[in-house]
Amino acid sequence: MKPVRFALIFVALLAALQVSQTAGQTDKKEKDGKWETADGTPTYQISSDGTVDWYTFSGFRRYHSECHVCHGPDGEGSTYAPGLIESLKTMSYADFMLAVASGREVVRADKQSKMPALGDNPNVMCYLDDIYVYLKARADGALPRGRPAKRVEKPATADAAEKACFGGK
Amino acid sequence: MHRHTLVGVLLGAAALAVPAQASKDVLDRSGDPNQWVIQTGDYANQRYSKLEQINRDNVKNLKVAWTFSTGVLRGHEGSPLVVGDVMYVHTPFPNIVYALDLKNEGKIIWKYEPKQDPSVIPVMCCDTVYRGLAHADGTIYHHQADTTLVALDAATGKEKWKVVNGDPKKGETNTATVLPVKDKIIVGISGAEFGVRGHVTAYDAKTGKQLWRAYTLGPDSETLFDPEKTMSLGKPVGKDSSLKTWNGDQWKIGGGTAWGWFSYDPETNLFFYGTANPSTWNPVQRAGADGKPIDQKWTMSIIARDVDTGTARWAYQMTPFDEWDFDGVNEMILADIDVKGQKRKALVHFDRNGLGYTLDRVTGELLVAEKYDPAVNWTSGVVMDKNSPQYGRPQVVSKFSTFQTGQDKNTKGVCPAALGSKDQQPAAFSPRTNLFYVPTNHVCMDYEPFRVSYTAGQPYVGATLSMFPAPGSHGGMGNFVAWDAGQGKIAWSKPEQFSVWSGALATAGGVVFYGTLEGYLKAVDEKDGKELFKFKTPSGIIGNVMTYSHGGKQYVAVLSGVGGWAGIGLAAGLTNPTDGLGAVGGYAALRDYTALGGTLTVFTLP
Numbered sequence: 001m002k003p004v005r006f007a008l009i010f011v012a013l014l015a016a017l018q019v020s021q022t023a024g025q026t027d028k029k030e031k032d033g034k035w036e037t038a039d040g041t042p043t044y045q046i047s048s049d050g051t052v053d054w055y056t057f058s059g060f061r062r063y064h065s066e067c068h069v070c071h072g073p074d075g076e077g078s079t080y081a082p083g084l085i086e087s088l089k090t091m092s093y094a095d096f097m098l099a100v101a102s103g104r105e106v107v108r109a110d111k112q113s114k115m116p117a118l119g120d121n122p123n124v125m126c127y128l129d130d131i132y133v134y135l136k137a138r139a140d141g142a143l144p145r146g147r148p149a150k151r152v153e154k155p156a157t158a159d160a161a162e163k164a165c166f167g168g169k
Numbered sequence: 170m171h172r173h174t175l176v177g178v179l180l181g182a183a184a185l186a187v188p189a190q191a192s193k194d195v196l197d198r199s200g201d202p203n204q205w206v207i208q209t210g211d212y213a214n215q216r217y218s219k220l221e222q223i224n225r226d227n228v229k230n231l232k233v234a235w236t237f238s239t240g241v242l243r244g245h246e247g248s249p250l251v252v253g254d255v256m257y258v259h260t261p262f263p264n265i266v267y268a269l270d271l272k273n274e275g276k277i278i279w280k281y282e283p284k285q286d287p288s289v290i291p292v293m294c295c296d297t298v299y300r301g302l303a304h305a306d307g308t309i310y311h312h313q314a315d316t317t318l319v320a321l322d323a324a325t326g327k328e329k330w331k332v333v334n335g336d337p338k339k340g341e342t343n344t345a346t347v348l349p350v351k352d353k354i355i356v357g358i359s360g361a362e363f364g365v366r367g368h369v370t371a372y373d374a375k376t377g378k379q380l381w382r383a384y385t386l387g388p389d390s391e392t393l394f395d396p397e398k399t400m401s402l403g404k405p406v407g408k409d410s411s412l413k414t415w416n417g418d419q420w421k422i423g424g425g426t427a428w429g430w431f432s433y434d435p436e437t438n439l440f441f442y443g444t445a446n447p448s449t450w451n452p453v454q455r456a457g458a459d460g461k462p463i464d465q466k467w468t469m470s471i472i473a474r475d476v477d478t479g480t481a482r483w484a485y486q487m488t489p490f491d492e493w494d495f496d497g498v499n500e501m502i503l504a505d506i507d508v509k510g511q512k513r514k515a516l517v518h519f520d521r522n523g524l525g526y527t528l529d530r531v532t533g534e535l536l537v538a539e540k541y542d543p544a545v546n547w548t549s550g551v552v553m554d555k556n557s558p559q560y561g562r563p564q565v566v567s568k569f570s571t572f573q574t575g576q577d578k579n580t581k582g583v584c585p586a587a588l589g590s591k592d593q594q595p596a597a598f599s600p601r602t603n604l605f606y607v608p609t610n611h612v613c614m615d616y617e618p619f620r621v622s623y624t625a626g627q628p629y630v631g632a633t634l635s636m637f638p639a640p641g642s643h644g645g646m647g648n649f650v651a652w653d654a655g656q657g658k659i660a661w662s663k664p665e666q667f668s669v670w671s672g673a674l675a676t677a678g679g680v681v682f683y684g685t686l687e688g689y690l691k692a693v694d695e696k697d698g699k700e701l702f703k704f705k706t707p708s709g710i711i712g713n714v715m716t717y718s719h720g721g722k723q724y725v726a727v728l729s730g731v732g733g734w735a736g737i738g739l740a741a742g743l744t745n746p747t748d749g750l751g752a753v754g755g756y757a758a759l760r761d762y763t764a765l766g767g768t769l770t771v772f773t774l775p
Contacts, residue, residue: 061619064633065450069295069362072741073635079244079736079765080296105287112263116291121627147579147615147635166622 025140033155035133041093042129044137050150052143054158057151059134062127066118074145075138081113088132088139096132100124126165191305191349191374192435198252198304202677203718205251206304208346209595210674210715213503214432216597217675218716222723223774224678228692228702231772234724235275236707239767241265244711244732246593247301247346248672249769250309251717252323257309258769261732262290262297264313268326271719279326281311289315289337292363292626295734298344298711300430300593305349305374312356316343318372320354330377334358334370338626341365348431348440350476353380357427361445361496364629367426367468369442371479381479385425385444385467386411392467392481393474399481400533402561406484414464414489416457422623424448425468429498429593432516437531439473439482441516443497450587451618451631452492452572462490462572469497471518471526473533483533488522489562492571493547493616494587494632495522500595501530506603508536508655517654519596519607521589524551524563527654535561539657541591541650542609544584544639571616571632579617586614586636588734592670595713596652599675602695604660605652606681608669611639612646612743637743646739646757649673649683649691651698663698666757670735671727672713684710684727686735687762690770706770709763711735722773730767731759 027038028045033054035045045053063075070081077083088096103117118124124131137143192212198204199211202219210216223231239245243261250257255278256269263285268278290297293314303310308329309321316335319328334356335341340363348355353371361367367385372378383393389409396408415423426445433440447455447465457463469488474481488495502517508527516530523545527537538551547570548563567573574580588610596607614636621631638646647665652658671684680692680701686709692702709731716725731740742758 061617061633064635065619065621065630066628068633069628069630069737070291072737073743074741076741078738078740079732079759081737083741103291107287112287112290114287114290116288116627118627121624123621123624123628123631 032157033152034157042133044133044142046137046142050148052148052151054152054154055130056134056137056143057148058127058158059130059132060148062124063131063134066121066124067131075135076145084135085138088135093132097128100128122166126162190351191353192351194306195349196435204253205248205715205717207250207349208247208301208303208713209430209432209500212433212435214430214500214595215502215504216595216673216713217599219677220716220718220723221677222718223676223680223725225680225694225701227774228678228680230774231692231702231704231725232775233704234771234773236771237269237275237769239265239267239730239769241730241767242765243730243767244296244298244736245728245730245767246298246711246713246733248713248715248728249726250302250304251719252304254719255323257302257304259299259302259311260767261299262293262314264299264311266302266309266311266321266326268323281321281326283313283317283319285313285315286337289342292337292340293342293344293359295737296732298733300344301346303347303349308374310347310349310354312343312345312347314342314344316341316358318347318354318356318377320377332372332377332379339363339365340626345428346430348433349374350433350440353476355431355440355476357429357442359426359428361424361426361448362628362630363626364422364424364448364623365426366421366423367444369427369474369479383474383479383481385427386415386420386423388412393479394481394484400483401485402533402535403555411466414466416455416463419455422448422629423465423468427498430500430595432501432503433476434503434530438476439530440476441471441473441501441503441530443499443501443518444468444470444472445496445498446491446494448629449621449631450494451576451620452490453576453618454620454631455490456572464489465491469495471497471501471516471528473530485528485533485535485561487520487524487526487563490572493583495520495589497521499591499593502596502598502605503530504598504600506655515654517598517605519591521585521592522547522563523585523590524548525652525654525657527657537654537657541607541652541659542585542611542648544611544613544642545590546582546584571618576618576620579615581615582613582640583616584613584639585610586612587616587634588612588636588668588738592734594670594711595672597673597675597681599681599695601677601679603653603655604695605654606673606675606683607650607652608671608673608683609648609650610646610668611642611648612636612668613639636738646743649693649698661698663693667739667759668735670711670733674714674716674725676716682714682725684712684714684729686710686731686739686759688729688731690714690727690772704772707768708766709736709759724771724773726769726771728767728769731763731765
């Protein structure tokens with residue numbers, strides 16, 4: 001295979017990836033205020049005036065309670081843990097869920113780091129999709145740093161799901 | 170027999186009965202300015218050195234004498250110790266200890282590296298920092314992240330004994346140094362963000378046997394508060410002073426950990442420390458059965474306890490019913506100073522809540538409570554009228570009450586931010602100027618509490634917050650402040666671009682030292698804060714500056730290695746919510762100035 005052709009395929013692949021990302025945002029569906037891409041992955045919805053969907057806003061709140069003490073404000077990363085707005089550029093929804101629920105560990109000569117398993121923490125797990133869509137919006141460059149200025153009201157289904165998830169706690 | 174002789178004989182007998190007296194060794198060695206044997210410099214926590222070879226005139230000539238890489242990347246708090254010809258350097262997790270030979274160009278005499286389960290890492294809120302070792306009677310006392318307290322032979326690094334103080338699976342960890350005093354080692358615990366119920370514990374210095382434990386919250390039998398004899402604001406605390414101020418069983422997961430510094434007054438046999446926030450950060454969830462604020466004693470308090478029994482002599486709660494995460498753990502500096510024209514045996518404390526407190530350390534009487542950063546706005550001040558039912562209590566400004574604003578609502582523009590006008594980074598006191606030199610944060614926040622549920626070993630936070638530099642000020646995130654604790658007034662204040670997260674050092678040479686988050690070691694004039702010297706070390710400084718002398722030369726040493734809460738909050742820079750939608754992070758990001766890496770830098774005159 002000639003190098004030129006190889007490069008062409010690479011460019012085509014990149015283009016396809018771009019298309020699929022944009023497609024993710026254009027072909028998305030809404031149900032009870034919750035948005036998902038064509039393949040069923042949860043996603044964010046931000047209107048042209050900056051109003052975010054409830055779940056993106058909820059993700060902002062939960063992230064800054066549960067995650068930011070290690071991963072820094074706005075998913076930007078810290079001296080302690082990686083910036084998730086970088087990680088979510090490539091990490092799939094499934095891998096994200098796995099990492100949060102089961103944790104991760106890096107042990108090297110210069111570095112020992114450990115992401116805790118949060119699988120039994122309802123304050124995280126009941127809002128896993130929320131945190132994912134918030135970080136995804138940040139990773140895609142669709143949402144600026146800081147608290148989202150405008151949001152839609154909390155859907156009744158979000159209240160019901162919350163109660164069910166906490167088991168009446 | 171004269172009464173004095175009798176006392177002498179009794180004291181002699183007591184000394185015979187208790188052969189190990191860490192106090193004498195610590196008092197002797199901390200009185201010798203050539204050495205630096207506990208983290209706080211001395212029992213009074215003054216961080217003042219009588220060394221004067223480096224002075225205001227020659228400090229500009231300071232040069233790096235030698236450096237040492239710790240091999241660890243995490244945030245480096247605390248400082249090295251110097252005992253005779255040996256320097257002891259600690260690291261954050263994995264908590265390595267190095268003994269370095271000062272006679273042989275810092276050659277490593279021994280190295281101690283404990284094996285710890287890495288699962289302790291993520292239960293340490295805000296980096297795996299460690300604020301350092303203590304030395305007494307030929308022993309190095311090392312309190313690891315996983316709460317193992319180990320006594321090492323100072324000459325060889327061999328373990329003498331070890332004991333486990335807490336359970337990391339419940340979120341109990343350690344970041345603090347220990348207090349070697351008399352025949353005991355007194356230690357604290359971290360983990361208020363995990364619903365840990367805080368305590369201080371005394372271990373036998375020779376064997377590691379637990380002697381007493383005093384909880385911050387709970388029944389009198391466990392808090393070691395005496396209803397009749399323990400005083401607060403001039404009155405006995407009464408029965409169940411803690412239990413009465415909690416709703417139901419919440420005290421069992423109520424926080425109030427003790428992860429700060431300890432000071433000790435040999436005259437009264439009291440040691441002093443502060444307690445952390447109540448868990449969770451959502452005050453609505455902690456309200457009383459009637460839905461009203463309730464004190465949650467003895468979180469957010471200054472506590473004076475008897476070293477031998479652990480019994481509380483007095484306590485003062487600074488921030489009843491915390492609504493902002495203003496832990497009360499910062500250092501308690503003991504100094505005999507003039508307070509409003511009267512000489513007092515004072516205790517001076519710069520709280521996270523932004524108030525500088527001066528108390529009588531013998532009785533716990535409140536003498537001064539004033540803002541040491543003018544930006545502080547959550548309170549209109551503390552009631553000083555002894556006849557008022559509100560005596561000693563801070564008056565909360567409704568607009569900045571996260572409880573009154575309510576859960577699921579954003580309380581805007583609270584100053585200071587949760588990291589406080591000052592965090593653990595200790596201040597220094599110079600008896601030359603009678604001023605306190607205070608490293609501070611100049612950061613405010615929006616704070617939105619919401620409901621969370623408790624799971625053992627998992628974060629139990631319940632609030633989201635965004636931080637920004639104090640509005641309407643110099644735009645920087647810190648100040649280095651000289652404070653008159655007798656008057657409760659700022660003498661001078663030097664603006665800094667970032668929070669000053671490094672412990673200060675005052676010296677008889679008239680020079681005051683501190684480090685900055687960009688990595689500068691700075692020397693300033695004790696009189697007016699004029700900058701006399703700065704040098705950029707390899708990484709941001711969150712360690713404390715210390716000094717010692719060896720071979721007739723004075724040295725100044727500091728650990729760099731950015732991290733901690735500062736590294737988490739400021740690495741990416743802050744945004745200002747009032748900048749509105751679309752504004753890009755408008756404030757300096759620490760990551761544009763410095764990167765990780767633990768290094769010791771030692772300075773001297775050429």
